[in-house]
Amino acid sequence: MDLYSSTTESDYVRIDADLLIPGRGPPLKDATCILQSRSIAHVGLRSSLPDEYTSLPTIHTPTLLPGLWDTHTHYYGARRLSIDAFYATPPALAGARTARDLAATLNAGFTSVRELGGWGHQIAEAVSEGSIVGPRIYSAVSPVSMTAGHGDAHGIPLPALRGAIEHGLPLHLCDGIPDCTKAVRQQLRRGASLIKVCASGGCTSQLDDPEHQHFSDGELQAVVEEAARSDRIVAAHCHGKAGIIAALRAGCKTIEHGTYMDDECMHLMREKGAILIATRTFFEAGLKVRELWSPESYAKLEGPAATHKEAYAMAVRGGVKIALGTDLGLGGVVSDCPVGIVFSHGSNGKELVYAVEAGMSPMEAIEAATANAAETLGPKMAPKSGQVKLGWDADLIAVKGNPLTDIGILAEAENVSHVWGVGRLYKAPQMKDCAV
Numbered sequence: 499m500d501l502y503s504s505t506t507e508s509d510y511v512r513i514d515a516d517l518l519i520p521g522r523g524p525p526l527k528d529a530t531c532i533l534q535s536r537s538i539a540h541v542g543l544r545s546s547l548p549d550e551y552t553s554l555p556t557i558h559t560p561t562l563l564p565g566l567w568d569t570h571t572h573y574y575g576a577r578r579l580s581i582d583a584f585y586a587t588p589p590a591l592a593g594a595r596t597a598r599d600l601a602a603t604l605n606a607g608f609t610s611v612r613e614l615g616g617w618g619h620q621i622a623e624a625v626s627e628g629s630i631v632g633p634r635i636y637s638a639v640s641p642v643s644m645t646a647g648h649g650d651a652h653g654i655p656l657p658a659l660r661g662a663i664e665h666g667l668p669l670h671l672c673d674g675i676p677d678c679t680k681a682v683r684q685q686l687r688r689g690a691s692l693i694k695v696c697a698s699g700g701c702t703s704q705l706d707d708p709e710h711q712h713f714s715d716g717e718l719q720a721v722v723e724e725a726a727r728s729d730r731i732v733a734a735h736c737h738g739k740a741g742i743i744a745a746l747r748a749g750c751k752t753i754e755h756g757t758y759m760d761d762e763c764m765h766l767m768r769e770k771g772a773i774l775i776a777t778r779t780f781f782e783a784g785l786k787v788r789e790l791w792s793p794e795s796y797a798k799l800e801g802p803a804a805t806h807k808e809a810y811a812m813a814v815r816g817g818v819k820i821a822l823g824t825d826l827g828l829g830g831v832v833s834d835c836p837v838g839i840v841f842s843h844g845s846n847g848k849e850l851v852y853a854v855e856a857g858m859s860p861m862e863a864i865e866a867a868t869a870n871a872a873e874t875l876g877p878k879m880a881p882k883s884g885q886v887k888l889g890w891d892a893d894l895i896a897v898k899g900n901p902l903t904d905i906g907i908l909a910e911a912e913n914v915s916h917v918w919g920v921g922r923l924y925k926a927p928q929m930k931d932c933a934v
């Protein structure tokens with residue numbers, strides 16, 4: 499049998515790992531995992547492997563762990579970090595760049611993403627039918643923003659922007675409670691797995707202030723209530739404290755960025771069981787690509803970068819539940835745009851390094867990028883992914899070396915030797931990289 503061909507229904511694959519990190523719970527030394535078709539058929543110590551599996555062709559790896567998740571990403575295919583650039587990028591160009599970006603994401607060991615706005619929801623069909631390779635995409639479709647909010651393209655005349663939105667540009671403006679309810683229904687109609695709401699200003703938008711709350715309390719409640727009726731959670735973009743508190747009180751499940759979080763916010767997060775997605779990559783990588791921002795946006799990023807770092811460390815110390823997301827990235831960046839490479843899809847793994855810098859152990863960082871990450875979709879929408887468990891989806895990666903002693907191993911795609919997505923082998927030493 500050729501180990502590196504795609505699996506078929508009846509195929510079994512045996513993976514022996516010196517170290518198996520299950521995503522949640524203690525690691526196992528000298529473990530074996532058996533895949534059958536799309537799911538995990540057995541996991542345990544090699545010494546107690548059932549006889550029926552002992553003669554299977556075997557892949558050996560230093561470390562096996564669940565496929566990683568990026569719970570905050572965007573596939574807008576734009577080459578500048580501005581909402582206006584999303585408007586200005588033709589959809590076909592964005593799609594072509596996104597095909598490359600999805601492959602790069604998978605190549606880096608990320609088998610699932612939550613897309614919090616972007617074209618990924620349209621391209622997901624090409625991934626699932628096998629036309630292109632990529633992670634599983636759980637998309638919010640369009641971020642829901644108020645007029646003049648973070649999801650508005652402030653430099654574009656409103657009639658032109660509304661026209662582009664009508665024709666599918668993944669942005670959305672709404673104002674007032676009935677309009678917010680309708681906005682959620684419109685995202686559901688286009689296949690949203692979750693809803694993303696902009697509860698404060700942001701950096702990639704021009705004229706708004708990240709410390710201001712966006713949407714009234716009533717509008718935020720309307721978004722959450724409408725989403726909940728369809729078992730969707732709401733992810734809230736928020737930097738400032740007012741937006742964080744309002745989003746949590748309204749019932750948003752995940753807080754994106756959390757830049758100005760304080761003790762009161764952390765208390766409310768724990769009380770509500772909300773999950774923080776700090777997106778440290780957005781700041782770390784964003785500060786390295788000054789030429790790709792407008793001066794106004796760069797100032798909005800640079801100003802609170804240190805505050806964000808402190809808030810993230812405080813949340814780790816304070817026991818807030820955390821999942822990892824990056825807020826990447828630029829579209830289709832290859833050698834023609836060398837400055838953008840640090841902000842491009844495929845560099846997702848650096849978020850684990852930043853998590854450890856914020857105070858997590860490597861085990862905690864991996865749990866935040868796997869088991870916790872799948873839970874950011876809520877109990878009704880989360881797949882059985884992010885843990886190496888009997889009967890769960892065969893989303894797995896094999897890596898060279900031990901990320902528990904050097905988390906930086908997960909930051910480089912070249913250290914990821916194998917990638918399985920729902921049982922299909924996408925990457926192995928004998929195969930071309932997914933991103934080639």
Ligand SMILES: [Zn+2]
Nearest residue numbers: 570572614825
């Ligand atoms: Zn984002």
